[in-house]
Amino acid sequence: MMAPKRPIDAELAALATLLPEIDLRDPEGAREIERTIIGELRRSSRADDYERIQLRRPDGSELSVALHRPSRPKATGGPIPVLVFLHGGGFIMGGLHTERERCAQYAEAAKCAVVSVDYRLAPEARFPAALEDCLAVLDWLGREADVHGFDRERVAIGGLSAGGALAAATVLCLRDSREGVPQTPDLPLPGDGAFSVRLVLQMLLFPVLDASMTTVSAREYTDTPILKASMLPVMWHHYLGDRGEVPRWASPSSAQNLTGCPPAFIAIAQFDPLRDEGLHFAQRLLSAGVPVDLHLYSRTYHSFDTFHTTRMGQVARQHQAEVLTAAFR
16 A cells, blocks of 8 residues: 555556555465456457467477557558567566557557567576577567568567566677677577667666665655565565576666667656666666666656556556657657
8 A cells, every 4th residue: 555645646546546465475376466457457458459479499498479560550561660578577477468458559659560578487487587588589580570571670679667677688688799798608698680680779667677676766665556665675586586696687787888778768657666776777878878768757656557548657658659659760
């Protein structure tokens, strides 16, 4: 429950009182609640028109993606731009069901293909499993772009919450590999197809970025809706296990150098434990010469744009659609 002293938007505050508590210490219970919430939000959605594609991991297991296309592509024809989108859920929840409505909206608004990734979840599959899946999708996209009518020169990657961590980590991994930065054996490498893809945007929505959890917002917001400070160490433990040292790319904020990254759109919410790490990451990108479009939404909480019919949800989604459209020009 939220503290009465926090001046949260009235519409969002009313919705927050209806949300059940999610206990990340119980991954299966958390997943069941997440599926129920998403099911309620999607009752009136028309986001079921997508193609499910099965990719193969190196070990032979299947990796599912959902491909959303605009109902009316631009009349100019030719290959269309692509957004690879990574759902949120604290690294332990979510799947292709989570962001169907959002991905369909992006496809229509930006006239692009949207590839949603069913990456492996913690704690059953800890780091770097989910990152490996993200890299595998970029590799597939680069190799199969002509088959699906994708434009390799106009590719964006985006993610919400934990998906934002994976999006930023994928960007850093691809950049480091292109620049020949030495890799340790426990970190994944991109496939050759990924090197043919040009990333024009990283869209980080209320992103998880810093495993240190030392920011003011990560300490202060103990009572905020959706995500509270006490959930952060549980989330990171599920993702990393008992590693003594945080691996490179697991926590994007730990990257010493952010030069050479694609332009960024970063959305943060005022009453979110992740707020300050988003701010700090944006500042460091700017200092590294990377163009950054930073949106801080006052009177909001983590992932508020999931409630896409609210006034603030509509404002945020419109901003996202606009930045995608501009990046793909």
